[in-house]
Amino acid sequence: MPHPLLPDLEDLASATAVDHGFELADLQVLAHMQPMTVQIQIRRSNGDDVTLDDCAGFSAPMGEALENSAFLSEAYVLEISSPGIGEQLQSxxxxxxxxxxxxxxxxxxxxxxxxxxxxxxxxxxxxxxxxxxxxxxxxxxxxxxxxxxxxxxxx
Missing domain, CATH: 2.30.30.100 (SH3 type barrels.)
Structure with a gap:
């Protein structure tokens, strides 16, 4: 069962990603973890690779957006990454x-x-x-x- 805040968090993460030149690739809420973990995967809008520095640079504005939204009232860990390439070729x-x-x-x-x-x-x-x-x-x-x-x- 998806976390009830997932749609709101996806909207927030998507808007924040777009503001910083990225697209939201995936968002997971791991509520069973202590503290809860919010995993966000981003990709570049232009198709370029996402670097470790990109992920680190996106972490602060995303964390600030989460704090300002007050969606999460408990402690959480924010993880930012990129999806990399899957086994299926598409683009x-x-x-x-x-x-x-x-x-x-x-x-x-x-x-x-x-x-x-x-x-x-x-x-x-x-x-x-x-x-x-x-x-x-x-x-x-x-x-x-x-x-x-x-x-x-x-x-």
Missing amino acids: DRDFQTFRRYPVDVIHRDTEGIQQRHSGTLLERTEDLIRISIHGRIKQISRDSVISVELTSPTG
């Missing part, structure tokens, strides 16, 4: 960064049957994802792709 930047990395591409074939292909990511274009499977190039229509995920080199 153009992800596909550029992880070219030549091992991936699993899950897609539907022409009969609508789900397929999984493991290979090395070569590129993503407007229409296709190209991977190399044991030296052979496989082209998969982007319209049929369900997900592209990073994998370990051994699969």
Whole structure:
């Protein structure tokens, strides 16, 4: 069950993030911790990486916004971080960064049957994802792709 203050805290964190050139990526309230922990993940609006200094610099204005809001009446710990990259590739930047990395591409074939292909990511274009499977190039229509995920080199 989500914490009852989660929507209010998300609105506050989102507005504070925007004021400082960030976007709110995630917010968690760990009420079972003593003291309660508020975890906030931020990302840069322009797609640049979030540095440790960015997180440290955002901590003070976010802490001040929380104090001024009076949403939290008990002691809490504020943690600021960035989400980093997940295993699923989504943005153009992800596909550029992880070219030549091992991936699993899950897609539907022409009969609508789900397929999984493991290979090395070569590129993503407007229409296709190209991977190399044991030296052979496989082209998969982007319209049929369900997900592209990073994998370990051994699969």
